[in-house]
Amino acid sequence: MRLYAVVAAGGFRRYATYRVATLAGVFTNTVFGFIMAYTYIALWDERPQLGGYDMSQALTYVWLGQALLMTCAMMGGGFEDELMERIRTGDVAVDLYRPADLQLWWLAGDLGRAAFHLLGRGIVPMVLGALAFDLAMPRSPWTWLAFLVSVGLGVVVSFGVRFLVALSAFWLMDGAGAMQIAWLAGLFFSGMMLPLTLFPGWLGDVARVLPWSSLLQVPADVFLGTYAGWDVLRAYAFQAGWAVVLLLVGRLLQSVATRRVVVQGG
Amino acid sequence: MAEVQVGRVAPVESDTAFAERSRLVEGVRAYGLIVTMWLRSTMAYRASFVMTTVGNFVSTAFDFITIMLMFAHVDMLGGFTLPEVALLYGTSATAFGLADLVLGSMDRLGRRVRDGTLDTLLVRPVPVLAQVAADRFALRRLGRITQGLLVLGYALLTLDIDWSPLKVVMLPLMVLSGAAIFGAVFVAGAAFQFYAQDASEVQSAFTYGGTTMLQYPPTVFAKDLVRGVTFVVPLAFVSWLPALYVLGRDYPLDLPQWVAFLPPVVAAGCWVLAGLVWRVGLRSYRSTGS
Numbered sequence: 001m002r003l004y005a006v007v008a009a010g011g012f013r014r015y016a017t018y019r020v021a022t023l024a025g026v027f028t029n030t031v032f033g034f035i036m037a038y039t040y041i042a043l044w045d046e047r048p049q050l051g052g053y054d055m056s057q058a059l060t061y062v063w064l065g066q067a068l069l070m071t072c073a074m075m076g077g078g079f080e081d082e083l084m085e086r087i088r089t090g091d092v093a094v095d096l097y098r099p100a101d102l103q104l105w106w107l108a109g110d111l112g113r114a115a116f117h118l119l120g121r122g123i124v125p126m127v128l129g130a131l132a133f134d135l136a137m138p139r140s141p142w143t144w145l146a147f148l149v150s151v152g153l154g155v156v157v158s159f160g161v162r163f164l165v166a167l168s169a170f171w172l173m174d175g176a177g178a179m180q181i182a183w184l185a186g187l188f189f190s191g192m193m194l195p196l197t198l199f200p201g202w203l204g205d206v207a208r209v210l211p212w213s214s215l216l217q218v219p220a221d222v223f224l225g226t227y228a229g230w231d232v233l234r235a236y237a238f239q240a241g242w243a244v245v246l247l248l249v250g251r252l253l254q255s256v257a258t259r260r261v262v263v264q265g266g
Numbered sequence: 267m268a269e270v271q272v273g274r275v276a277p278v279e280s281d282t283a284f285a286e287r288s289r290l291v292e293g294v295r296a297y298g299l300i301v302t303m304w305l306r307s308t309m310a311y312r313a314s315f316v317m318t319t320v321g322n323f324v325s326t327a328f329d330f331i332t333i334m335l336m337f338a339h340v341d342m343l344g345g346f347t348l349p350e351v352a353l354l355y356g357t358s359a360t361a362f363g364l365a366d367l368v369l370g371s372m373d374r375l376g377r378r379v380r381d382g383t384l385d386t387l388l389v390r391p392v393p394v395l396a397q398v399a400a401d402r403f404a405l406r407r408l409g410r411i412t413q414g415l416l417v418l419g420y421a422l423l424t425l426d427i428d429w430s431p432l433k434v435v436m437l438p439l440m441v442l443s444g445a446a447i448f449g450a451v452f453v454a455g456a457a458f459q460f461y462a463q464d465a466s467e468v469q470s471a472f473t474y475g476g477t478t479m480l481q482y483p484p485t486v487f488a489k490d491l492v493r494g495v496t497f498v499v500p501l502a503f504v505s506w507l508p509a510l511y512v513l514g515r516d517y518p519l520d521l522p523q524w525v526a527f528l529p530p531v532v533a534a535g536c537w538v539l540a541g542l543v544w545r546v547g548l549r550s551y552r553s554t555g556s
């Protein structure tokens with residue numbers, strides 16, 4: 001357990017090293033936040049209460065999206081590039097010899113990364129957004145806490161998906177295609193482009209039960225107070241359910257890969 | 267260093283001009299050779315190439331799908347109908363796609379500055395800009411252009427435009443000028459990375475952010491934001507102003523009618539500036555020494 005805590009801290013520190021990159025990222029998140037906020041204003045001007053959100057809730061949703069984009073790695077950009085590269089080059093053989101579990105090792109590192117991105121790239125755009133627009137911030141500290149738990153679960157679900165994508169490199173060797181499909185689904189079905197409550201008919205129903213809704217839609221709804229009282233537990237159960245399923249499938253795939261696939265030698 | 271300064275010492279004016287032109291020709295030729303090399307290497311993983319091209323197409327298609335989902339709830343966005351928005355979208359997406367295909371690899375410059383591999387490019391007798399631009403040339407970016415052209419086609423089929431010869435000429439001209447303007451932004455952004463090294467995302471804010479913004483009508487955005495992309499980073503000339511002329515709609519900021527014809531001029535101006543910034547950036551480059 002202590003080992004994984006150290007790995008997580010390492011993940012945090014590793015991303016904290018890139019200060020200029022973080023600043024640049026904050027700038028980009030803010031620019032995109034402004035662009036999206038104005039398109040949402042145009043939309044909600046025409047249709048107030050669209051998708052069950054009022055104007056300030058919709059704007060809050062925009063900035064939550066920018067704050068969680070990197071945290072929940074909706075466009076990828078975490079450990080998966082590195083793991084894929086290690087599988088391609090055969091370096092993964094060394095990882096498999098280590099006295100640590102492959103999946104838990106990368107999960108710990110990714111949690112550290114997510115924690116840094118929440119602080120480093122989440123807070124500043126959110127504050128700037130709140131200064132420029134009238135946002136619907138939760139008043140109760142419990143809502144903030146509930147939100148953080150939901151974000152944590154979202155990160156694990158995100159990890160679960162990306163771990164599967166990375167493992168696909170055992171069979172595909174060049175996983176760029178699989179990775180791209182994964183980030184496309186992540187961007188669209190997380191609700192990053194448009195809240196899933198605005199997706200019409202069956203598309204909306206399907207989008208809401210897919211794992212990606214855990215990355216933004218669910219945490220955002222927790223933040224906006226959509227779940228009354230203990231209903232939050234239902235949202236958690238949904239996220240945790242996907243997390244468990246994805247981690248188990250990842251575990252299965254990992255054992256199949258290590259048993260049946262010959263690792264590339266260099 | 268790699269700037270083989272043949273023309274610099276030449277006493278006669280015309281010699282300098284000749285050297286400049288041959289450097290340009292040499293640059294384009296080198297760009298072509300490197301691109302061919304990367305094309306061959308891409309085709310080694312053909313399945314992956316097909317997947318990433320389709321992915322590139324689909325990923326950009328999601329932008330327009332989002333707009334269509336918005337129009338599932340409203341008839342007008344900022345006073346514009348879906349086909350009108352499609353025209354703005356199609357022109358800017360195609361222009362951006364072209365720039366991205368030709369120069370999209372420039373955002374890798376920061377990495378090369380960091381790990382010192384830029385030095386390799388400096389010692390070759392080929393213009394550095396050509397090498398950086400062609401670095402890892404990605405043909406999959408055709409996916410974005412295809413998507414932009416499809417949306418543009420949809421717009422032209424559904425819109426009831428009062429065509430004039432001028433408007434017909436305007437369309438291809440604005441797409442090409444727009445691509446040149448975005449291209450200049452790519453070059454200037456890359457030059458900035460000689461200083462900032464790992465700040466490639468700042469560039470994304472102007473390139474990807476710029477094209478996202480241009481996909482919506484200018485009426486949607488705050489006046490200051492529109493002023494910014496008109497007078498500071500002149501992205502409004504990529505699609506907004508010429509497209510509004512084609513549509514016969516009012517311009518933002520009460521701009522006069524003739525600004526719609528400026529894109530080629532603006533593009534040329536942007537390239538002069540980008541070229542200067544690039545030279546200054548390259549001259550100030552100090553290797554990591556590793």
